[in-house]
Amino acid sequence: MLWWANVDGNGRRHSSADESCSLTWTPPTSLNPVSKGCLLSSNIMPSILSPEFIQIASKQLVGLFVSVWIRRDLYRHVRAVDVSTVSCGIMGYFGNKGSVSVSLSLYETNFCFICSHLKSGDRSSDILRRNSDVDSILRRTRFNRTKRLAALNLPKTILGHDRIIWFGDLNYRITLPSKDLKSLVFKKDWTNLLEKDQLLNELGNGGVLEGWIEGPICFPPTYKFLPHSDVYVLMHHPHPQTAAQKRAPAWCDRILWYGKGLKQLQYTSNSNLQQSDHRPVSAIFVAEVEFTMTKSPLIQDGYLNSNQFPAIWRQII
Numbered sequence: 001m002l003w004w005a006n007v008d009g010n011g012r013r014h015s016s017a018d019e020s021c022s023l024t025w026t027p028p029t030s031l032n033p034v035s036k037g038c039l040l041s042s043n044i045m046p047s048i049l050s051p052e053f054i055q056i057a058s059k060q061l062v063g064l065f066v067s068v069w070i071r072r073d074l075y076r077h078v079r080a081v082d083v084s085t086v087s088c089g090i091m092g093y094f095g096n097k098g099s100v101s102v103s104l105s106l107y108e109t110n111f112c113f114i115c116s117h118l119k120s121g122d123r124s125s126d127i128l129r130r131n132s133d134v135d136s137i138l139r140r141t142r143f144n145r146t147k148r149l150a151a152l153n154l155p156k157t158i159l160g161h162d163r164i165i166w167f168g169d170l171n172y173r174i175t176l177p178s179k180d181l182k183s184l185v186f187k188k189d190w191t192n193l194l195e196k197d198q199l200l201n202e203l204g205n206g207g208v209l210e211g212w213i214e215g216p217i218c219f220p221p222t223y224k225f226l227p228h229s230d231v232y233v234l235m236h237h238p239h240p241q242t243a244a245q246k247r248a249p250a251w252c253d254r255i256l257w258y259g260k261g262l263k264q265l266q267y268t269s270n271s272n273l274q275q276s277d278h279r280p281v282s283a284i285f286v287a288e289v290e291f292t293m294t295k296s297p298l299i300q301d302g303y304l305n306s307n308q309f310p311a312i313w314r315q316i317i
Contacts, residue, residue, distance in 0.1 A: 023100035033283065057102045059083045062095035064168070066207070068102050080105045080154050082143040088119070088133045099137045099168075101158060107291035110154065112161035114141075114283040116168040122248065127198050130171055131208040163287055164258040166212070172199035173250040174221075178234070185235060185249050190220060191263045197251055214256045215267040215283065222269050222279040229274060261288035 035131040053069040081104045085203040089096035099116035155161050176196045184193045202208040224233045224247040237245040
């Protein structure tokens with residue numbers, strides 16, 4: 001379970017979930033995976049809805065904040081937790097834009113979570129600047145591995161991991177004249193609007209994150225709203241005068257993944273969280289993990305006593 005937030009100095013941007021940390025966590029009703037369209041088997045439900053969670057990592061970079069939690073019963077199987085930050089803001093080094101990445105190993109599988117805030121802007125050249133931010137994050141993110149962990153051959157870069165999830169305010173916009181865009185938004189024609197989504201087009205033509213996957217988008221644009229309302233700023237101002245009033249609706253907030261062994265069960269926006277000019281998005285995944293069993297006197301004729309498995313695993317790690 002992972003939370004992320006994106007805030008500025010004036011508090012106009014808010015977390016996609018409660019940022020308070022505790023040893024137990026109860027999902028808010030808006031994230032209940034029983035909601036319509038979610039395909040969860042009954043044997044998965046108890047592990048998602050009712051366990052205790054433990055925080056294993058948290059990191060902030062200016063307005064970026066990421067917090068990673070894991071079920072208490074899995075905690076002893078986590079190792080090699082490390083964090084890396086990349087600043088992509090002013091002059092390419094200020095932290096108002098950039099990423100926070102968390103690396104960890106669960107059993108024998110390496111996970112990486114990247115929370116990012118890419119460059120903003122509605123000009124066509126801004127697409128290339130966002131793509132450049134992505135390339136910079138992939139190139140500059142490095143995880144330090146101590147000598148004690150050197151023998152484990154752990155990944156030092158993002159793409160060296162087995163399962164990777166990238167999320168945050170990616171800031172990709174809609175490439176349409178304002179008049180056409182407003183017409184589609186007025187009709188809530190999200191299908192035709194998505195055809196002009198910059199990130200989907202860049203993913204499709206190999207401009208950025210080639211080979212990465214995003215689940216079907218079945219929710220309205222997540223930006224830009226009047227705070228504490230469900231009204232887009234552009235629709236609220238028939239004759240916009242300032243740059244802020246001209247900000248067009250777009251799917252700025254996204255979740256993508258890379259690598260085998262990940263299956264997305266739910267991908268949605270949370271329309272009831274209206275403190276910000278964004279609508280936070282959330283996703284639920286099922287992830288496969290691998291583990292290696294070594295020779296042990298507790299294993300006889302290929303059979304393992306399940307009650308003795310934790311002791312065996314502690315020997316392995």
